Amino acid sequence: MKLISLRHPLNSKPVASDFVELDIPTPECPDQGILVRVVHLSLDPYIGSRLRGKHMGEAPPTPGVEAIPGAIVGEVVQSNLDGLSKGDWIQSMEGGWQEFVSLKEGAFRKLDPTQAPLASHAGVLGMPGLTAWAGITQLANVGEGDTVLVNAAAGPVGGTVGQIARIKGAERVVGIAGGAEKCAIVTDTYGFDACIDYKIDGWEAELKKALPDGLSIFFENVSADMAITALDNARTYARGVLCGLAAGYQVQSQDRVPNPLPMGTIIGKRAQLFGLVVYDFYSKWDEFAGEAGKWIQDGKLAFAEDREEGLENAPALFERLMNGQNRGKAVVTVSPEKA
Ligand SMILES: NC(=O)c1ccc[n+]([C@@H]2O[C@H](COP(=O)([O-])OP(=O)(O)OC[C@H]3O[C@@H](n4cnc5c(N)ncnc54)[C@H](OP(=O)(O)O)[C@@H]3O)[C@@H](O)[C@H]2O)c1
Numbered sequence: 001m002k003l004i005s006l007r008h009p010l011n012s013k014p015v016a017s018d019f020v021e022l023d024i025p026t027p028e029c030p031d032q033g034i035l036v037r038v039v040h041l042s043l044d045p046y047i048g049s050r051l052r053g054k055h056m057g058e059a060p061p062t063p064g065v066e067a068i069p070g071a072i073v074g075e076v077v078q079s080n081l082d083g084l085s086k087g088d089w090i091q092s093m094e095g096g097w098q099e100f101v102s103l104k105e106g107a108f109r110k111l112d113p114t115q116a117p118l119a120s121h122a123g124v125l126g127m128p129g130l131t132a133w134a135g136i137t138q139l140a141n142v143g144e145g146d147t148v149l150v151n152a153a154a155g156p157v158g159g160t161v162g163q164i165a166r167i168k169g170a171e172r173v174v175g176i177a178g179g180a181e182k183c184a185i186v187t188d189t190y191g192f193d194a195c196i197d198y199k200i201d202g203w204e205a206e207l208k209k210a211l212p213d214g215l216s217i218f219f220e221n222v223s224a225d226m227a228i229t230a231l232d233n234a235r236t237y238a239r240g241v242l243c244g245l246a247a248g249y250q251v252q253s254q255d256r257v258p259n260p261l262p263m264g265t266i267i268g269k270r271a272q273l274f275g276l277v278v279y280d281f282y283s284k285w286d287e288f289a290g291e292a293g294k295w296i297q298d299g300k301l302a303f304a305e306d307r308e309e310g311l312e313n314a315p316a317l318f319e320r321l322m323n324g325q326n327r328g329k330a331v332v333t334v335s336p337e338k339a
Contacts, residue, residue, distance in 0.1 A: 001026045002311050004097035006063035010052050013250035013322055016315035019097075020064065027102040029078040034108070036074035036090060036101050039337055041311070042122035043070065043318050043330035049249050056277075067096030068314075073111070073121045074101070075339065081105055089113045091121045097314050099334060109285060115293040118337055123156040123329035124296070124303040125289050127278060132160035132219075133288045134281040135241040137168060139274040140217045144169040147211060149230055151175070151198075152221035152246055154182035156303065156329040159190045161219045163301050164292075166191065170217075174210045176203075176226070178324060185304050185328060204229060214238075223247040224259035231265050240273045250322060304328025 007020040029035035049055040050069060061068060072095025076088040084090075092108035095101050111121055123129060136142045148165040152158040153175025162173040175186040175195040183195035194210040196203050211233050218230035221244040230240065248256070266273065281288075295301035306326045308317045314332045321330045 001099040003067045003099070004311060004314055005066060005068065006051060006061060008063050010060070012052075012252070014048055014051055014318065015322075016319045019068065019315040019318075021312060022064070026100045029080055030102050030104055031080055033102055033104040034076050034081060034084055034090070035078040036072070036092070036095075036103055036108075037077050037339060038072045038074045038095055038099055038101060038311075038334045040073040040119045040122045041070050041095065041097060041314065041332040041334050042072070042126055042128075043314065043321050043326075043332065044127065045244065045246050045249060045321065047318070048322050056279075061096075067098040067101075069094075069096050071095060071122060071127055072101065072334075073118050073126075075337075084110065089118065091126060093127065097311060099311060112293075115289070116296045119305060119307070119331050119333070120296065120303060121289075122331050123305065124160055124301060125292055126156075128156035128329065129160050129292060130281055130285055130288050131243060131276065131278040132157050133164055133292065134278060134284070135219055135243055135274070135276045136161045136164050136217070138281065138284075139276060140219070140239045140241050142168045142170055142217055144171075146170040146216045147172040147174070147213065147235075148217045148219065149174050149176070149207075149211065149215045149233065150219040150221065151177070151226050152244070153177045153190070153192065153195060154185040154304065154328060155221070155326070157243065158219070158221055159186065159304065159328070160301070162186070162192045163190055163295075165217070167295060167300055172211075174207075174215070176207070176222075181327060189302050189304050189328075191302070198226075208233060217241070219243060221246055224261075228259075228262055228265075231262055231269065231271060234265075234269050234271055236269050238269060238271050240271060241276050242273055243276045246324065305331050307331045307333060309333050 089111040090108040186195035214235040
């Protein structure tokens with residue numbers, strides 16, 4: 001089977017040529033586990049840091065040996081577990097860039113393949129969707145009358161944040177995204193009230209106009225600078241979810257500019273800031289997927305995908321993701337849903 005590994009250890013932003021394809025024997029089905037055919041592979045921004053050993057203390061994969069880590073949706077081809085049989089569908093955070101994976105009990109969730117399109121379990125119903133739901137409902141406790149601002153809004157986290165906010169009663173939902181094409185996804189596909197293109201001069205003034213009464217919740221995916229802009233537009237008692245720093249993941253530590261926390265603004269506005277790590281919410285995944293699966297069926301929750309077919313195309317799509325050039329959720333379909 002095919003597996004994609006690192007060609008060499010990394011210490012800078014990954015590019016497609018940093019990866020190498022290997023041909024290795026298909027793994028055995030473990031005694032207490034399952035063998036899975038990988039169908040959809042999720043590419044996520046944190047993997048860029050993970051490959052350099054800079055994500056939550058997790059070691060990078062061994063170059064030329066181990067698969068690049070990644071969440072997957074796959075079909076069980078062999079099972080040594082009660083309650084799981086050939087043909088069942090699972091989602092796992094321990095899949096990786098490979099055609100087959102052996103998984104031990106506890107390393108996956110069983111899926112209902114009729115709940116929603118299978119690839120959505122890599123995005124809107126997968127880890128990015130759970131992140132969005134956890135931050136906006138469990139931490140920020142969004143509800144009636146809220147005005148929500150979220151950036152990286154064309155992506156799976158940002159796009160889902162805004163839509164869930166609307167479903168839960170938010171009055172106004174505004175996104176920030178890079179470029180007209182992404183802003184069109186935010187307003188036309190996700191149905192936000194407005195999207196501000198931060199690549200255009202004067203965007204901060206446009207943002208103020210889009211938030212005439214200020215914001216009550218902001219959801220930060222990109223940078224401390226952006227969070228400061230959000231705080232400037234915040235009402236008193238605003239809540240802020242600090243979810244990601246996409247603009248900083250690939251910056252070398254010596255090039256980082258210290259960014260002072262605007263303590264006076266936070267205190268003066270009595271703002272509450274929540275750090276979010278999705279791991280804390282894995283126990284609620286089925287609850288979230290049940291709720292969000294229904295929203296998809298009812299046409300209330302949309303998702304955009306930037307999809308490539310074939311494992312060999314993962315490195316190029318990953319390079320685009322690292323440069324913020326993805327349009328929606330980056331997904332690789334490794335093998336067809338119907339084998
Ligand atoms: N805390 C957690 O547990 C957790 C879990 C999952 C995800 N996250 C974070 O949530 C954020 C969104 O994730 P996602 O999967 O939905 O990603 P995504 O939106 O598909 O991709 C990241 C986006 O960040 C923006 N960006 C801004 N500056 C960038 C730069 N210098 N380089 C690359 N991208 C840049 C780009 O959008 P624009 O062009 O629109 O700016 C890019 O498309 C990320 O920061 C991710 O790490 C956190």
